[in-house]
Amino acid sequence: MSSAGDTATDAKTQPSETPATTSTNRRQPFGRGFLDTISTGWADRPESHPPRREQADFAAARRAAVSAAFPGQRLVIPAGGLAQRSNDTDHPFRAHSAFAHLTGWASDAEPDAVLVLEPQDQGHEPTLYFRERADRTTSEFYSDAAIGEFWIGPRPSLAGVASELGLATAHLDDLQLDDDDLTVGHDPALTRFVSELRLVKDEYEIAQMRLAVEVTARGFDDIVANLPGVIAHPRGERIVEGVFHQRARSDGNAVGYETIAASGPHACYLHWTRNDGAVVPGDLILIDAGVEVDSLYTADITRTLPVNGTFTDVQRRVYETVREAADAAFAAARPGVPFRAVHAAAMEVIAARVAEWGLLPVSAEEALDADQGGQHRRYMVHGTSHHLGIDVHDCAEARREMYYDAPLEPGMVFTIEPGLYFQIDDLTVPQELRGIGVRIEDDILMTADGPVNLSADIPRTADEVEAWIARLT
Structure with a gap:
C-alpha cells in the first residue's frame, strides 16, 4: 500500500531491478520480460467525456463571487494532499472544503489538485490543475502505488474532469506558484471570504x-x-x-x-x-x-x-x-x-x-x-x-x-x-x-x-x- 514515488524510467528501458530510491524493503525487482511486455496487450480504453455535473453551475457562481471580491489578484485554492496514518499507509483523502465548494469536485477529487483563478481584465479565468492519470503508457502505471492505475484503479483524466466540471484543466506539472499569490489557508482575507461565502447555502x-x-x-x-x-x-x-x-x-x-x-x-x-x-x-x-x-x-x-x-x-x-x-x-x-x-x-x-x-x-x-x-x-x-x-x-x-x-x-x-x-x-x-x-x-x-x-x-x-x-x- 506504499508509494515508491516517481522513480522509474520508461517501461521499455528500465533495468531489471527496482529503482535505487524506494520507501520500503518489500519491493521486488522487475524482470526484463515484465518490462518489455507490461505496456502491451491491453484493450483500448476510449476517452470518456462525462456530462456536466449538476453542481458545476453552482460552483461557477461561487467562483464569480470570489473573483469579484479579489480583482486583479491571483487566487490559489488547494485540495490538499494525503495525510499519513502510519508508516506507508494514509488516511482516506478528503479535499479541502473550500476547494470542493468552488470546483464541485467532492468525494472523487484527486489529492494535490489545485484550483487557480488567474486575473483577467474582467474577472478571473479558472484552471484546475491535477496529476494526469498514470495509465498503461507510463511507468507509474505499475511502479507507483500512490497513483499507478495497476494499484488504485483508473484515475480521472484531464479531459473528463473538464467536461464534468466545466473547468479548464491542466497537468499539475504545469503549475507555477508565485510569492504574490493569495492562497486559501495562508492568506487570512481569502480564507475568511471563502468561509463566509458558505454561510448562506444555495x-x-x-x-x-x-x-x-x-x-x-x-x-x-x-x-x-x-x-x-x-x-x-x-x-x-x-x-x-x-x-x-x-x-x-x-x-x-x-x-x-x-x-x-x-x-x-x-x-x-x-x-x-x-x-x-x-x-x-x-x-x-x-x-x-x-x-x-x-x-x-x-x-x-x-x-x-x-x-x-x-x-x-x-x-x-x-x-x-x-x-x-x-x-x-x-x-x-x-x-x-x-x-x-x-x-x-x-x-x-x-x-x-x-x-x-x-x-x-x-x-x-x-x-x-x-x-x-x-x-x-x-x-x-x-x-x-x-x-x-x-x-x-x-x-x-x-x-x-x-x-x-x-x-x-x-x-x-x-x-x-x-x-x-x-x-x-x-x-x-x-x-x-x-x-x-x-x-x-x-x-x-x-x-x-x-x-x-x-x-x-x-x-x-x-x-x-x-x-x-x-x-x-
Whole structure:
C-alpha cells in the first residue's frame, strides 16, 4: 500500500531491478520480460467525456463571487494532499472544503489538485490543475502505488474532469506558484471570504443537506434495530459506531465526523469517541452521528435513547427539559434575529430548570447575567448552535460579526443542540442525576417563513423515542 514515488524510467528501458530510491524493503525487482511486455496487450480504453455535473453551475457562481471580491489578484485554492496514518499507509483523502465548494469536485477529487483563478481584465479565468492519470503508457502505471492505475484503479483524466466540471484543466506539472499569490489557508482575507461565502447555502447545497439528513435518519434506524446485539456485546458502543458506519459508507461517502456513541456516564463527556464501553439496560446512550454524502455535505444529529426502551422518571425529566430548551431555541430562530439569540433562548430554559432543581447557588436570573453569572453552564458548557454544511462546523473561519452576531438569513443551515450533563463524580448534583447525559440535536434550515427542522422525522419527544425503540426492536 506504499508509494515508491516517481522513480522509474520508461517501461521499455528500465533495468531489471527496482529503482535505487524506494520507501520500503518489500519491493521486488522487475524482470526484463515484465518490462518489455507490461505496456502491451491491453484493450483500448476510449476517452470518456462525462456530462456536466449538476453542481458545476453552482460552483461557477461561487467562483464569480470570489473573483469579484479579489480583482486583479491571483487566487490559489488547494485540495490538499494525503495525510499519513502510519508508516506507508494514509488516511482516506478528503479535499479541502473550500476547494470542493468552488470546483464541485467532492468525494472523487484527486489529492494535490489545485484550483487557480488567474486575473483577467474582467474577472478571473479558472484552471484546475491535477496529476494526469498514470495509465498503461507510463511507468507509474505499475511502479507507483500512490497513483499507478495497476494499484488504485483508473484515475480521472484531464479531459473528463473538464467536461464534468466545466473547468479548464491542466497537468499539475504545469503549475507555477508565485510569492504574490493569495492562497486559501495562508492568506487570512481569502480564507475568511471563502468561509463566509458558505454561510448562506444555495439550492444545490440545501438539497444535499436534505439528502445527508435522510441517510443519517436511516442510520439511526439501523442503530435502534440493532440494540439487542449492541447490548449483548461487551463493547456495545463500538457496535453502534460500526452499524452507523455501514450506512454511511453504503448510502453516502463516509461519516461526517467521528461518531459519538456514549452510553451511561460516557454521555457526559461531550466528545466521547473512544466508544469502547458496554451499553447497559437501564442507562441512556447518547449518539451523535452524521452521514457525509458524496458531495461532502454532512448532517449532524444527536439522539439520546433509553437502552432498555423506557426512560426512568429521572431520565425522562432531564430529557424533556433538554427538549424544552431545544424547542425554545427553535422558536427564537427567525429571519433577522441574531444567531446568538438561539443559544440565549436555550440557556433561559436550562438555567430555569436547574435552578428549580436546587442545583444553583444563585437564582436563574442571576445565573443568566452575562458578567457575573454562568453557574448553569457547569451542566451545559457547549454552545447551542453552529453552522452546518460541507463541514460539520461550517464557516469556522468567518468573522464573529458574520457568525454569532449576524442576523439569521434564509438559506442558512445550522444545528440546535442543547444538553444537560451530570458527570458521575459531580457532587453538586444529587445521586439520582449523576451519570446522566442528554443531548438532542437537529439540523435547521432557515427560510423566509421561518425555521424548518430538517431532521424532525427522527423521533424527538420521550414518548416518540420509546415508541421508536418498541417498533424496531
